[in-house]
Amino acid sequence: RRVPLSLQRDVQEFYEFMFSVYQRGDKDSLLSNLHSGLRHELNLAVNSRLISQVPCFQSISIDCQSDLVSKLVSHIYLPNEYIVLLGDRAKVMYFLMHGTLEVLNCDNVAIRLLFPGAFFGELALWASDRR
Numbered sequence: 190r191r192v193p194l195s196l197q198r199d200v201q202e203f204y205e206f207m208f209s210v211y212q213r214g215d216k217d218s219l220l221s222n223l224h225s226g227l228r229h230e231l232n233l234a235v236n237s238r239l240i241s242q243v244p245c246f247q248s249i250s251i252d253c254q255s256d257l258v259s260k261l262v263s264h265i266y267l268p269n270e271y272i273v274l275l276g277d278r279a280k281v282m283y284f285l286m287h288g289t290l291e292v293l294n295c296d297n298v299a300i301r302l303l304f305p306g307a308f309f310g311e312l313a314l315w316a317s318d319r320r
Contacts, residue, residue: 224283
């Protein structure tokens with residue numbers, strides 16, 4: 190089967206970007222060698238900081254923190270790629286780990302810049318309204 194050249198370039202750009210971000214090794218491969226209990230403890234230690242930055246999560250129990258951290262899923266977005274579009278149904282909350290993110294208005298003009306540690310989409314946890 191033939192893959193369109195533009196799609197080939199997109200896939201190649203994705204892997205080159207991933208390599209540039211994770212050039213010290215594949216984090217998931219390293220963690221997969223740990224037994225599940227140790228992997229969970231490490232995941233909790235590293236990611237509970239993310240959860241505690243969100244005001245509505247600051248007073249939750251350790252068990253609830255652990256449950257939330259276990260549900261975190263990592264996604265990599267390429268530079269200039271849209272993460273959320275106006276009108277999308279709100280389904281998830283996002284935490285920015287690397288890079289910067291521009292929030293654009295309806296005219297595609299940057300109105301805010303987010304940095305690592307920022308979060309957005311927390312209202313999706315209570316309602317799945319459109320953005």
